[in-house]
Amino acid sequence: MDEQTWNEDEVWATVGLMADPGVPRRVAVAIADDLADDLSSELGGRWRVEVDQETLPLGPDGEIRLTEHAPRLLQEHDWDFVLYLTDLATRSDGDPLLYDVSGSTTAALVCIPVFGVVRVRSKVRKLALKLVRAGTHQSGLGAPATDDLPPERCRGFLNKARLLTGMVRNNRPTRMMTALTGVVAAGAGTGAFGIFYGSIASLAVALHPLRLLLISVMGVLTLVVWLILRNGLWTRPDDGLTASSRRMDNAATVLTVGTGVGIMYLGLLAAMFVLAIAVMDAGYLETQLERPVSVWDYVHLAWLSSCLGAFAGALGSNFDDEDAVREATYSLRWHERRKMFDSYQSGDGDSEEQEEQERIEREHGEDEDEDEGDEGDDNDDDDGSESGNGSKSSRDGGPREVEDDRPRG
Numbered sequence: 001m002d003e004q005t006w007n008e009d010e011v012w013a014t015v016g017l018m019a020d021p022g023v024p025r026r027v028a029v030a031i032a033d034d035l036a037d038d039l040s041s042e043l044g045g046r047w048r049v050e051v052d053q054e055t056l057p058l059g060p061d062g063e064i065r066l067t068e069h070a071p072r073l074l075q076e077h078d079w080d081f082v083l084y085l086t087d088l089a090t091r092s093d094g095d096p097l098l099y100d101v102s103g104s105t106t107a108a109l110v111c112i113p114v115f116g117v118v119r120v121r122s123k124v125r126k127l128a129l130k131l132v133r134a135g136t137h138q139s140g141l142g143a144p145a146t147d148d149l150p151p152e153r154c155r156g157f158l159n160k161a162r163l164l165t166g167m168v169r170n171n172r173p174t175r176m177m178t179a180l181t182g183v184v185a186a187g188a189g190t191g192a193f194g195i196f197y198g199s200i201a202s203l204a205v206a207l208h209p210l211r212l213l214l215i216s217v218m219g220v221l222t223l224v225v226w227l228i229l230r231n232g233l234w235t236r237p238d239d240g241l242t243a244s245s246r247r248m249d250n251a252a253t254v255l256t257v258g259t260g261v262g263i264m265y266l267g268l269l270a271a272m273f274v275l276a277i278a279v280m281d282a283g284y285l286e287t288q289l290e291r292p293v294s295v296w297d298y299v300h301l302a303w304l305s306s307c308l309g310a311f312a313g314a315l316g317s318n319f320d321d322e323d324a325v326r327e328a329t330y331s332l333r334w335h336e337r338r339k340m341f342d343s344y345q346s347g348d349g350d351s352e353e354q355e356e357q358e359r360i361e362r363e364h365g366e367d368e369d370e371d372e373g374d375e376g377d378d379n380d381d382d383d384g385s386e387s388g389n390g391s392k393s394s395r396d397g398g399p400r401e402v403e404d405d406r407p408r409g
Contacts (some may be wrong), residue, residue, distance in 0.1 A: 012045045015132055016079035021332050023120075023170045024085035024112045025053075031125040038129045051079065056084065060094055063090060066100075070107035081106045081132050085124070087170040087331045089113055089163060089248070097164050099127060101134075113166030114159075120166075160248070166219035167252040168259065170331045176260030177218050177267075178321060179328035183223070184264065186316025187309030191272045193303030195279055201288050205297050212303050219310030220265055226314040231325045233257065235303050256329055261310075268309050273302035 015035070019028040032049045039047035049188050054073075059065040066084050089096045090111050100109040108131045115123045177184065194200045207215075228234055235249045276298045285293045317325075327335055 012047075012051060013039075014048045015039070015053055015128075016050050016073065016077050016082040017081065017085065017128075018054055018056070018073070019085035020055065020087050020331070022087060024087050025051075027112060027121055027124055028085050030121050031128065035125050035128055038125065039132060042133060046167065050077070050079070051201075064088065064109060066107050066109045076108070083108050083110055083128055083131060085110050085112055087112050087167075089167065089245075096159075099131065101131065110339060113165050113170050115163035116166045117169045125375060139220065164251055164255065165247065167248070168255045171252065171329060172331070173256045173260035174263060175328045176257070176325070177264055179324040180227075180260075180264065180313075180317065182316040182319035183227075183313040184316070187268050187306075187313040188271065189263070189309075190312035191268055191305040191309035192275060194271060194308045195276050195301065198288050200304060200308075201280065201297075201301050204300040205289060207300065207304065209300075212300065212307070215307045216265070216303070216310070218382075219307045220258070220261055223310050223313050223317075224254070224261050225315055227257055227261070227325070228253060230317060231322050231329075232327060233326065236389040253329070253405045260329070261313075264313075265306060265310055269302055269306040272305045272309070273298060276301045276305070 011045075017028040017032060017035075019025040028051045032051050036047045036049040039049070056064050056066065056069050059068075062083060064086055070082055073079065084107070086109060088111065090100050090109060096114055097111060098114050099111065101107075110124060110127060110131075112120065112124065204212075209408070230295070233253050235246045235253070237246065280301065282293055285297065289297065328333075
């Protein structure tokens, strides 16, 4: 396309938003329309922003190599820019990067976890505008102008804390409930036994709230530690990650599992309270306590019963499938990366992990061969018709969702 020849009423440039499943994809869909308006206001003309469901494979190093796929993506979809939103933390010299701009194509990788949990969509939208503006700066459309965008590293305690909370958010700890059916069943069964067993009520009301709180913390910590060790979620020193990456990975694991178990415990506590009121008659409880009862007596009974359920949940976790727990603990991309580097401490999955790594390396090799053939055609894109296999969301047509999460090699 010739520079400065576009009509104000025509769509003269298209930005493609690609994203990993989960939080990144939801962010991409949410910002598409507003980003198109921002680009039109800042750069003039009309812009189209499309959200595509295609998912790029991981390279042998566990990273998404957008630079190698960008020429094909730009040509195949008739895009002028491509931004890939990922839930993996890309690093440079041990420091997490907010974004990674390709030096040869109008493409950039945006790391969603680095934005934390507050105003993520607004921050990503502003960064996307900044990246596209830099791509059109000085040299016109199609010029990356990456000299204006040096890598932005996330250093310092606050940035590391923001990254950690973002990693936990992307892992979505609430999903663990669906995989921990054995834990939930054992916890509920044991807690219900505590409600029906009369002497438990006498013990519960005799305990000070601080002691009950201590027992609760011990029960939750026991279950968290057992789930991490039993399912091999702890990252080992010999898994190929740097020390800082390993510490961040393990911290995110502990917080993710801890949050999931904490939510489960609160749900168990609420269920035990309702069960105690429904089952334990006030008159019967008065005969057990030999005094008038109040609602706080029922709270104490449900509290102690929930503590028993938390301890019993560790036993119930033995009946849960390890792979299901791992997939529920981590986001899809993080789970794929851990499988590549055999970060799960299990002794029976070596052959499966090796096959998985060979598959990814095979796909990576095919991508390189395909990209070599596409390099010569990278600059021939024009603003014609929309193309591509994934579903797209544009400011003109609105979101159109199609499930197509298969990695494109």
